[in-house]
Amino acid sequence: MIRLGHIDYSNCFPVHARLLTEGAPEGVEIVAGLPNELNARLATGEVDVAPCSSIEYARHAREYVLLPELSISSDGPVGSILLESALPPESLDGREVAVPTASATSVVLLRALLELRLGIEPVLRSWDQGADPDPVSAGAAAALRIGDIALKRPVPEGRHVLDLGEAWRAWTGLPFVFAVWQTTRPADDAESIRLHGRLLESRAWFHAHEPELARTRAASFGLRPERLSAYWRSLRYTLGERERRGLERFHAMAVQLGEAPVAPPLRFLSVARPSAAAG
Numbered sequence: 001m002i003r004l005g006h007i008d009y010s011n012c013f014p015v016h017a018r019l020l021t022e023g024a025p026e027g028v029e030i031v032a033g034l035p036n037e038l039n040a041r042l043a044t045g046e047v048d049v050a051p052c053s054s055i056e057y058a059r060h061a062r063e064y065v066l067l068p069e070l071s072i073s074s075d076g077p078v079g080s081i082l083l084e085s086a087l088p089p090e091s092l093d094g095r096e097v098a099v100p101t102a103s104a105t106s107v108v109l110l111r112a113l114l115e116l117r118l119g120i121e122p123v124l125r126s127w128d129q130g131a132d133p134d135p136v137s138a139g140a141a142a143a144l145r146i147g148d149i150a151l152k153r154p155v156p157e158g159r160h161v162l163d164l165g166e167a168w169r170a171w172t173g174l175p176f177v178f179a180v181w182q183t184t185r186p187a188d189d190a191e192s193i194r195l196h197g198r199l200l201e202s203r204a205w206f207h208a209h210e211p212e213l214a215r216t217r218a219a220s221f222g223l224r225p226e227r228l229s230a231y232w233r234s235l236r237y238t239l240g241e242r243e244r245r246g247l248e249r250f251h252a253m254a255v256q257l258g259e260a261p262v263a264p265p266l267r268f269l270s271v272a273r274p275s276a277a278a279g
Contacts, residue, residue, distance in 0.1 A: 002191045003029045005038040005050025007179070009147040010221040010228060011072050011080060012051055015181075015199055015237055017206035017213060025198060027191070034102045035179070042184060049183040049195060053105040057182060058251040061264030066239075067181035067196045068268045070203070073236040073243050075175040078165030080151040080231070081106050085142035085160045089113075093120035098127040098135035098143040105178055106146050106164065112253045113167050151231060152222055174246035175236060187270045196269055203237055 004024070006016050013020065016030070024030050031038075031047050038050040043060065051072060057064055083089065083097075092114065099107045107124070114120050127135055127143070135143040136159070144164075145153060155161055168176040181199065185192045206213065214229035221228060236243065244266060251263040 001027055001029055002049065002195055003031050003047040004195065005041060005047040005052070006030050006032045007035055007038060007051055008032050009035075009080075010151070010217075010223065010231065011147070011235055012179075013213075013217065014206040014210075014232055014235075015051070015070060015072075015203050017209070018202035019198070021213070028195060028198070036102055036104060039104060042182060045184065048185055049181060049192060051179045052182050053103065054177045054180050054247055054250065055105045055108050055254055055259060057180060057266075058254050058260035058262070058264055061262075061267070063184055064182040064267075065185070065187045065192075066266055066268050067183065067192070067199070068271055069239050070181040070196075070199060071177045071237065071239040071243055071247075072179040073175045073177045073238070073246070074165035074169070074234065075236055075242075076166055076169045077163045077234065078176070078178075079163065079234060080148065081109070081144075081146050081164040081178070082150045082153075082155075083110060083142055083144050083162040083164065084136060084153075084155055085162070086136050086158075087141050088160055089142075089162050090118050090120065092122045092141055095122050095141035096135075096139070097122040097124055098140045099124050100129040100144060100146055101126045102129060103146045106144060108254050108257065108259045109164050109168065109176065109250070110144055111257050111259070112250070113162075113164060113171070116253055116256060117167075117171055148221055148223070151227075168246075172246065172249055174249060175243050176250065177239070177243050177247040180239065180247070183269065187267065189269075192269055193271055196271055
């Protein structure tokens with residue numbers, strides 16, 4: 001039995017689509033959770049493979065191996081990682097910015113964009129975006145929202161919105177990799193290699209059935225079918241040469257920020273080498 005983590009956001013669905021729609025194949029158990037929960041469960045061995053925050057690989061690269069050709073990435077606006085602010089981003093130096101407890105990578109990305117790109121240092125505090133009231137209305141200068149909550153939220157009039165995927169692309173010219181499929185099992189583990197093949201098949205099945213899936217799944221995510229379809233099409237689920245370069249650039253910045261010990265080499269499961277044409 002191999003336990004596969006699944007993020008409870010619409011952006012993870014495309015890679016796991018067939019397994020979620022037709023049922024997990026024999027020998028595969030799907031364990032759902034938020035990004036921070038899956039990070040912890042992979043680290044403690046409660047799941048064997050998961051689409052975990054890309055910063056987790058930099059923090060624990062010795063324990064993890066990446067599954068080739070799979071990521072949740074954007075090459076421009078992402079629509080679901082948004083900084084909502086009462087002030088322009090360049091005016092946030094020394095101001096309170098609320099960041100979600102549900103995500104690790106987006107918080108480090110926000111630090112990179114504000115501290116390394118703009119040269120400002122806000123005061124970050126954590127908040128539960130699913131339960132706590134709007135931090136900006138409560139006095140914070142800005143709040144970072146992620147996932148379907150950010151995707152669905154109507155932004156109050158007069159607030160500034162920074163799409164972190166768009167800002168990263170404008171700054172670096174590269175895609176941003178939010179999550180990568182990781183495993184704690186050895187690079188030559190047969191079950192992991194077999195699951196990797198099933199995930200690639202599931203992703204291809206999703207692309208062949210995307211319009212129908214948008215219609216049948218939209219209500220479960222609280223979105224209109226056309227909005228869900230447009231969101232899925234704005235994302236990238238590959239890990240080709242440009243995505244890998246973006247990931248390595250992010251890891252190097254995380255080291256500068258003290259968020260990771262080193263920018264590690266990318267180690268992959270022992271299947272065919274990731275193709276530069278895959279992304």
